[in-house]
Amino acid sequence: MATKLSLETLSALPPSVAKPSYAREALSPGIVHFGLGNFHRAHQAVYLDALFNQNEDHDWAIVGAGVFEGEKRGRDVLQAQDWLTTVVEQDQGVMDARVTGSMIDFLVPGDGAAIIAKLADPAIRIVSLTITEGGYFIDASTGRFDPKHPDIARDAANPTDPKTVFGLILAGLKARRGAGTPPFTVMCCDNIPHNGHVTRDAVCGLANLLDPELAEWVEAHVAFPNGMVDRITPATTDRERTIARDQFGVDDGWPVFCEPFKQWVLEDHFPLGRPALEKVGVQFVEDVSPFELMKIRILNGGHATIAYPGGLLDIHFVHEAMEHPLIRAFLAKLERTEIIPTVPPVPGVVLEDYYQLIESRFSNPKIGDTVRRLCLDGSNRQPKFIIPTVADRLKANQSVEGLALESALWCRYCYGESDAGTLIEPNDPNWDRMQATAKQAKSDPSAWLAMEDIYGAVGRSPEFAREFSGALRALWADGTVAVLQRYLGQQG
Incomplete structure (x- = not known):
C-alpha cells in the first residue's frame, strides 16, 4: 500500500526513500521562482534541498509563481502534498528516490497582486525563471527582444495589471524602488545563449515602453547573472506515477523522474547575497559563456539531431532512437564534423569526453524520455540550438551538409506525417504555421527557409539553400x- x-x-x-533532514517550519522564503515544471523541481529545487539538508541557508526557500491558467492544476497537486516532490533518479544500475521540501508555497497563477506583493517583500532576494526557450519574446531574425509582441504591448498598455512574467518582475522592482528596498537579482535558468542578458533585455525592453527612467534604473541596479543548467528531465506520465507508487511506496500526484547527472554553472553576481550552492556542486565562474555554448550546441543541438529522424521513424523513447544504428551514427558524424568544431575551448573540459558523456546520457534506457518531447517547439528551439551553428559554419566557408539535413528532417516532421504514414499530432506552439509551410516546402523547399523570423540570414544563404x-x-x-544511409556513406 502506497503512502499519500x-x-x-x-x-x-x-x-x-530519502527525506528532508530539516524541519520545514524552519524554512523562510528567499526566492520567487516562475515556472514550477519538472526541470526546476529536478534541478534548482534539488540543489537547495541538498543545501538545506546540510543545515545551511534555511532562509532561501522557494515560493512558486506562474502566469498561465494551466499552471493551477499543477499547483493544486502540489498543494495537496504540502509542496513536496518525489524526485527519482534513474540509470541502468541506479534508481533512487528522495522527497524534496525546498518549496514552501506556490502563489495562485495569474494573481498579479499577490505575486507583486511577494516580489516587493524585502525577504525575496532572488527571482528565478524556467519559462522555456520560447518565453522570452525574442525575434529570431534579430536575436533581440521584440517590443511589438502582443503580450508585451498588452503589458505596456496596462502596467498595473501585468500578465507576463516580465511585467510582474518589473512591477515588483518598481514597488521595491518606491519603498527604498534594494532590487532582487533576476536569475534565468533556461537554455538560452547568454540567458542573463536575454532576461535583462526583456525586463528593460518592457520598462523602456513604460518609463525610460525606470529602464535606466533597472539597467544600473538589477543583476542578471548568466547561467548554464543541465539535467535530462522528461515529462511526468502515469508510467512515472506508477513506478513511484509500486516501487517506492509513494503516492505522489506529480513526481519527477530524471537522470543522475546534473550540472549548474553560474556567474557569481548576487548583490543581495545568495545561498552557498557551491557546497552542493554548483560551479561559480566569472564567465559562463564557454560552458553555455558547449551545452547548447553539443547537447541541445544533439537532441535536435536525433529527435526528427526518430519521430519520422515512429520511435517512441530517446534511448530507442540511440539504439537505431543510423540515428546514432548520424549524431556522431554531425557532432564531430560540424557541431563540435564550432565550440571554442572550455576551461577544464575535453570536448570529445563531453560528447561521449552526452551520448551515454541519451542512451539511458531508464529515464523514459520521449522523442516527441525532443521534437517539441522547434520553432523556438532551432533558432537557438541549430541555426547559430549553421551561421558560424557558413561564415567560415565550411560544409553544412549535415546541419542542412537536420533542418530538412525538422521540416519533414512538421508536415505532420511519419515515413510510415502515421499522423504526427501538433507539437509546436506555431504548429499550424509550421505545418502549412512544410506542406508548401514539399514542392518548393525555399518556402521553409523564407521564414525570416526563424532562419534570418541563414535562410538566404545559397549554399545552405542548396544543401537543404x-x-x-x-x-x-x-x-x-x-x-541517412547516403549521408553516412553506407550502401542501401
Whole structure:
C-alpha cells in the first residue's frame, strides 16, 4: 500500500526513500521562482534541498509563481502534498528516490497582486525563471527582444495589471524602488545563449515602453547573472506515477523522474547575497559563456539531431532512437564534423569526453524520455540550438551538409506525417504555421527557409539553400533511412 505524500506522512514512507533532514517550519522564503515544471523541481529545487539538508541557508526557500491558467492544476497537486516532490533518479544500475521540501508555497497563477506583493517583500532576494526557450519574446531574425509582441504591448498598455512574467518582475522592482528596498537579482535558468542578458533585455525592453527612467534604473541596479543548467528531465506520465507508487511506496500526484547527472554553472553576481550552492556542486565562474555554448550546441543541438529522424521513424523513447544504428551514427558524424568544431575551448573540459558523456546520457534506457518531447517547439528551439551553428559554419566557408539535413528532417516532421504514414499530432506552439509551410516546402523547399523570423540570414544563404533543398527532396523521394544511409556513406 502506497503512502499519500504529505508532511504528516513523511515518517511513514519506506526507508528506501530519502527525506528532508530539516524541519520545514524552519524554512523562510528567499526566492520567487516562475515556472514550477519538472526541470526546476529536478534541478534548482534539488540543489537547495541538498543545501538545506546540510543545515545551511534555511532562509532561501522557494515560493512558486506562474502566469498561465494551466499552471493551477499543477499547483493544486502540489498543494495537496504540502509542496513536496518525489524526485527519482534513474540509470541502468541506479534508481533512487528522495522527497524534496525546498518549496514552501506556490502563489495562485495569474494573481498579479499577490505575486507583486511577494516580489516587493524585502525577504525575496532572488527571482528565478524556467519559462522555456520560447518565453522570452525574442525575434529570431534579430536575436533581440521584440517590443511589438502582443503580450508585451498588452503589458505596456496596462502596467498595473501585468500578465507576463516580465511585467510582474518589473512591477515588483518598481514597488521595491518606491519603498527604498534594494532590487532582487533576476536569475534565468533556461537554455538560452547568454540567458542573463536575454532576461535583462526583456525586463528593460518592457520598462523602456513604460518609463525610460525606470529602464535606466533597472539597467544600473538589477543583476542578471548568466547561467548554464543541465539535467535530462522528461515529462511526468502515469508510467512515472506508477513506478513511484509500486516501487517506492509513494503516492505522489506529480513526481519527477530524471537522470543522475546534473550540472549548474553560474556567474557569481548576487548583490543581495545568495545561498552557498557551491557546497552542493554548483560551479561559480566569472564567465559562463564557454560552458553555455558547449551545452547548447553539443547537447541541445544533439537532441535536435536525433529527435526528427526518430519521430519520422515512429520511435517512441530517446534511448530507442540511440539504439537505431543510423540515428546514432548520424549524431556522431554531425557532432564531430560540424557541431563540435564550432565550440571554442572550455576551461577544464575535453570536448570529445563531453560528447561521449552526452551520448551515454541519451542512451539511458531508464529515464523514459520521449522523442516527441525532443521534437517539441522547434520553432523556438532551432533558432537557438541549430541555426547559430549553421551561421558560424557558413561564415567560415565550411560544409553544412549535415546541419542542412537536420533542418530538412525538422521540416519533414512538421508536415505532420511519419515515413510510415502515421499522423504526427501538433507539437509546436506555431504548429499550424509550421505545418502549412512544410506542406508548401514539399514542392518548393525555399518556402521553409523564407521564414525570416526563424532562419534570418541563414535562410538566404545559397549554399545552405542548396544543401537543404537536396536533403528535403531526397527525404520525400527516398525516405529517412535511405537518406541517412547516403549521408553516412553506407550502401542501401
